[in-house]
Amino acid sequence: MSHSTTGKTLNLKLRVWRQKDNASRGEFRDYALVGISTEMSFLEMLDILNEQLLQQGEEPVNFDHDCREGICGTCSLMINGQAHGPDNGTTTCQLHMRRFHDGQMITIEPWRAKAFPVIRDLVVDRSAFDRIIQAGGYVSVRTGQAPEANSVPISKNDQESALDAAVCIGCGACVASCKNASAMLFVAAKVSHLAQLPQGAPERAARVLGMVGQMDSEEFGNCTNTSECEAACPAGVSVTHIARLNREYAKALYGSPLGLKGELLTSSGTGGD
Amino acid sequence: MSWLLATLRSSVGKKFVMGGTGLFLCFFLVVHLAGNLLLYAGPDAYNSYANKLHENVALLIVAEIGLFGAMLLHIYLAFVTASENRAARGATDYAMRQSKIPGRVIHVAGLAPDTTMYITGALIFGYIALHLCDFKFEVFADAAQLAADPYTKAAMVLSSTSRKVIYAIAAIVVGIHVSHGFASAFQSLGLNHPKYMPTIKTISKVFGVAVAIGFGSFVTWDGQRRCGCESPATMETAPTTMPSTAPAAATESAPAPTTPAETVPQS
Numbered sequence: 252m253s254h255s256t257t258g259k260t261l262n263l264k265l266r267v268w269r270q271k272d273n274a275s276r277g278e279f280r281d282y283a284l285v286g287i288s289t290e291m292s293f294l295e296m297l298d299i300l301n302e303q304l305l306q307q308g309e310e311p312v313n314f315d316h317d318c319r320e321g322i323c324g325t326c327s328l329m330i331n332g333q334a335h336g337p338d339n340g341t342t343t344c345q346l347h348m349r350r351f352h353d354g355q356m357i358t359i360e361p362w363r364a365k366a367f368p369v370i371r372d373l374v375v376d377r378s379a380f381d382r383i384i385q386a387g388g389y390v391s392v393r394t395g396q397a398p399e400a401n402s403v404p405i406s407k408n409d410q411e412s413a414l415d416a417a418v419c420i421g422c423g424a425c426v427a428s429c430k431n432a433s434a435m436l437f438v439a440a441k442v443s444h445l446a447q448l449p450q451g452a453p454e455r456a457a458r459v460l461g462m463v464g465q466m467d468s469e470e471f472g473n474c475t476n477t478s479e480c481e482a483a484c485p486a487g488v489s490v491t492h493i494a495r496l497n498r499e500y501a502k503a504l505y506g507s508p509l510g511l512k513g514e515l516l517t518s519s520g521t522g523g524d
Numbered sequence: 525m526s527w528l529l530a531t532l533r534s535s536v537g538k539k540f541v542m543g544g545t546g547l548f549l550c551f552f553l554v555v556h557l558a559g560n561l562l563l564y565a566g567p568d569a570y571n572s573y574a575n576k577l578h579e580n581v582a583l584l585i586v587a588e589i590g591l592f593g594a595m596l597l598h599i600y601l602a603f604v605t606a607s608e609n610r611a612a613r614g615a616t617d618y619a620m621r622q623s624k625i626p627g628r629v630i631h632v633a634g635l636a637p638d639t640t641m642y643i644t645g646a647l648i649f650g651y652i653a654l655h656l657c658d659f660k661f662e663v664f665a666d667a668a669q670l671a672a673d674p675y676t677k678a679a680m681v682l683s684s685t686s687r688k689v690i691y692a693i694a695a696i697v698v699g700i701h702v703s704h705g706f707a708s709a710f711q712s713l714g715l716n717h718p719k720y721m722p723t724i725k726t727i728s729k730v731f732g733v734a735v736a737i738g739f740g741s742f743v744t745w746d747g748q749r750r751c752g753c754e755s756p757a758t759m760e761t762a763p764t765t766m767p768s769t770a771p772a773a774a775t776e777s778a779p780a781p782t783t784p785a786e787t788v789p790q791s
């Protein structure tokens with residue numbers, strides 16, 4: 252276990268949230284780590300911790316991760332009270348130990364939201380996001396073969412803005428960092444992405460009504476425009492998209508047959524109360 | 525009508541109502557401040573404005589229904605969303621919180637305008653209740669005050685030290701509340717544009733400062749002394765603050781203690 256590859260190493264104190272399952276009460280447990288290389292990623296540091304725990308015959312710390320290169324949105328840790336740690340535009344897997352100093356105490360907590368119940372330790376259940384996507388975050392036309400790229404003209408502004416929203420990796424840091432545990436940035440990213448493209452336009456009313464309805468029934472909080480989500484989002488999704496979501500919702504609710512008839516609203520839109 | 529229900533029940537709809545009523549109340553603040561600034565123009569200007577306003581009964585009724593309606597909706601939704609937002613965090617809160625917004629460091633107690641809207645809102649509600657008791661329902665007024673003209677009334681209410689303190693704090697709290705609320709309403713109503721949003725945010729902060737200074741300035745307003753020279757009503761009730769009835773002497777008596785005058789409105 253020679254994990255100190257280059258010169259600089261850190262000795263750290265970790266306060267990690269341990270919770271057996273959703274039904275159990277969780278608690279913080281303190282661990283000491285010695286000789287952590289500053290070149291390591293945060294998750295590699297946790298790997299070292301787990302090796303150490305296994306050697307001591309203790310249950311390793313459960314945490315979510317997959318790609319470890321910032322594209323899948325699986326990793327998810329509240330590090331010293333900041334979603335994905337201290338860097339802006341960074342996922343936990345991309346965070347490096349050089350951001351910490353020797354002797355530092357690092358508090359690690361799971362995302363905390365009623366809609367994201369803890370499964371074990373630092374792993375939370377984010378399937379609420381999947382159900383929101385199922386409520387309209389898709390385009391349901393059969394596209395057949397890839398069409399000629401230039402046959403559907405999209406203005407540069409729309410295309411860029413749509414892709415700025417499409418970069419959302421669904422990690423849930425927006426919910427975790429919001430004082431209201433609101434999922435507005437996530438939902439806005441999906442709605443804004445598809446609403447600005449011709450492929451998404453036919454279903455835009457049903458999409459926004461359905462997704463907001465599902466978001467509400469999952470009991471996420473309400474947006475109060477504090478913009479913490481934007482600062483925590485590793486993909487840099489802007490709150491401008493939340494305003495577009497609000498516009499889309501107004502158009503759908505007051506200007507589309509679906510909204511005026513109250514479809515997609517009564518089943519789920521009033522959930523949670 | 526289900527769209528109406530959805531407006532009041534869906535999270536986004538609630539923010540429409542919150543933002544819409546908030547902007548309407550901001551508009552009222554502007555009108556109210558403009559009217560109040562006439563106090564500096566002297567008794568004639570202010571009294572004729574106040575009397576004209578009160579002669580127009582129809583306008584007054586419509587405006588009051590609109591204002592109370594907007595306020596009640598705003599407050600009702602504040603309670604609803606605040607309790608939902610608290611519940612949305614779940615049973616366990618974070619042991620540690622730090623903002624990632626560059627340039628802002630908050631803790632759980634978060635003392636920024638946007639994280640304390642509920643607190644500033646509650647303080648404003650309490651203040652409005654007192655303010656209405658002072659001026660609209662005249663709960664604390666004595667006979668002299670009831671008989672006085674609007675300008676003198678304002679002077680009498682504001683002569684009390686307790687009112688000076690409360691009104692000054694309230695002006696600052698309202699300023700803090702709208703400094704976030706104004707810009708936030710635009711965002712909630714979907715009126716956001718990358719080009720204009722920075723301007724709207726700046727206007728929002730300037731508006732907050734203007735409201736705080738504008739309304740706050742009336743606690744230093746010397747109308748009490750000035751009107752004392754002209755209105756016998758004030759003379760009777762607060763003679764100790766007016767050592768002389770001569771206009772020049774009254775202006776000279778700048779350090780006239782406000783403490784004896786505190787007894788004017790029985791607070």
Ligand code: SF4
Pocket residue numbers: 324418419420421422423424425426436437440480483484485486487488
């Ligand atoms: S909007 Fe950003 S923070 Fe929220 S889920 Fe998507 S990538 Fe994560």
Ligand code: FES
Pocket residue numbers: 315316317318319320321322323324325326342343344345
């Ligand atoms: S593990 Fe895939 S984004 Fe971090």
